[in-house]
Amino acid sequence: MKTLSLTRPDDWHLHLRDDAAMEAVVNHSAAQMGRAIIMPNLKPPVTTTAQAQAYRQRILQALPQGSSFEPLMTLYLTDTTPPEEIQRAIDSGIIKAVKLYPAGATTNSASGVTDLRYCDETIAAMAEAGLPLLMHGEVTDADIDIFDREAVFIEQVLKPLLARHPSLKVVCEHITTEQAATFVAEAPDNVAATITAHHLLFNRNHMLVGGIRPHYYCLPILKRERHRQALLKAATSGSRKFFLGTDSAPHAQGDKESSCGCAGAYTAPAAIELYAMAFEQMDALDQLEAFASLNGPRFYGLPVNPDKVVLERNSWALPDSYPYADGQRIIPLLAGETLPWKLQKASI
Numbered sequence: 001m002k003t004l005s006l007t008r009p010d011d012w013h014l015h016l017r018d019d020a021a022m023e024a025v026v027n028h029s030a031a032q033m034g035r036a037i038i039m040p041n042l043k044p045p046v047t048t049t050a051q052a053q054a055y056r057q058r059i060l061q062a063l064p065q066g067s068s069f070e071p072l073m074t075l076y077l078t079d080t081t082p083p084e085e086i087q088r089a090i091d092s093g094i095i096k097a098v099k100l101y102p103a104g105a106t107t108n109s110a111s112g113v114t115d116l117r118y119c120d121e122t123i124a125a126m127a128e129a130g131l132p133l134l135m136h137g138e139v140t141d142a143d144i145d146i147f148d149r150e151a152v153f154i155e156q157v158l159k160p161l162l163a164r165h166p167s168l169k170v171v172c173e174h175i176t177t178e179q180a181a182t183f184v185a186e187a188p189d190n191v192a193a194t195i196t197a198h199h200l201l202f203n204r205n206h207m208l209v210g211g212i213r214p215h216y217y218c219l220p221i222l223k224r225e226r227h228r229q230a231l232l233k234a235a236t237s238g239s240r241k242f243f244l245g246t247d248s249a250p251h252a253q254g255d256k257e258s259s260c261g262c263a264g265a266y267t268a269p270a271a272i273e274l275y276a277m278a279f280e281q282m283d284a285l286d287q288l289e290a291f292a293s294l295n296g297p298r299f300y301g302l303p304v305n306p307d308k309v310v311l312e313r314n315s316w317a318l319p320d321s322y323p324y325a326d327g328q329r330i331i332p333l334l335a336g337e338t339l340p341w342k343l344q345k346a347s348i
């Protein structure tokens with residue numbers, strides 16, 4: 001059987017939620033990833049170092065015995081995050097980044113930033129300390145079309161921000177457009193991007209042709225094929241600026257299959273398998289390890305994972321659903337479908 005051995009990957013953009021929901025999903029990531037950057041968009045959001053420390057403890061407690069999965073914590077930036085919070089975050093040693101949600105852009109972003117200029121002093125402290133700013137890069141103006149919101153964000157928010165803070169480390173999270181891929185590829189080394197498996201595998205037709213498929217609905221929304229091709233090219237290009245970030249975003253089945261469904265694709269159970277499918281489409285499986293396991297740690301200044309994982313070319317069916325909090329179910333993306341690559345079970 002054909003196999004592929006990789007340094008164990010990390011997930012540089014992951015939603016674990018909290019309490020029973022977190023306990024239901026965390027092992028899917030822990031079974032695959034060495035580490036993950038944990039998103040802070042809880043209710044209420046993780047805005048302080050103390051909250052991040054407590055949240056990290058809850059995650060560690062939910063892990064199975066013997067797991068070495070490491071949650072890397074983030075702070076949720078608000079209009080009023082003080083520069084002193086950045087110093088506390090650095091001193092804690094557990095916080096690896098700060099997350100920008102433009103207010104109203106996505107799930108649990110109501111407490112997000114209304115104007116980044118309010119945060120200039122805090123961002124200057126981050127640039128000074130080398131603490132990256134991770135961004136959900138979409139504008140929220142009602143008059144900007146949802147398919148254009150990422151490209152407009154680059155022009156209206158990101159370029160002015162980098163002009164004010166040229167040395168700030170920035171990760172453009174879950175990029176979805178040719179414009180973002182080109183911007184990041186041409187930017188200096190302090191600017192990088194994560195790309196999800198679903199944006200590499202699907203375009204908006206998958207979500208909208210032949211019926212509306214709520215499990216494909218996420219933000220930023222799936223774009224047209226031209227953009228998917230640009231993302232595939234960027235991810236497989238060998239550039240060190242692009243790395244794995246699943247944006248696996250669990251929502252209960254009923255909250256997705258609804259007249260006003262939540263945004264987010266649940267991809268954690270088969271994350272590396274989905275990326276392998278995408279890289280195989282480009283005949284670029286030889287680039288998967290750099291994207292999944294090497295480029296992220298390099299950007300964050302962390303060592304690569306010490307162990308390996310093995311993917312085998314052995315088709316298997318993804319379950320139709322998994323248990324979730326409060327007796328609910330959660331539907332993974334590609335539920336019930338056959339996937340060509342399978343991660344060999346770890347020994348723990």
Ligand SMILES: NC(=O)N[C@@H](CC(=O)O)C(=O)O
Nearest residue numbers: 015106107218219249263264
């Ligand atoms: N990606 C999504 O569609 N949803 C994420 C939020 C986010 O990453 O924007 C979530 O928390 O559900």
Ligand SMILES: [Zn+2]
Nearest residue numbers: 106136219220
């Ligand atoms: Zn986002």
Ligand SMILES: [Zn+2]
Nearest residue numbers: 015039247249
């Ligand atoms: Zn996300």
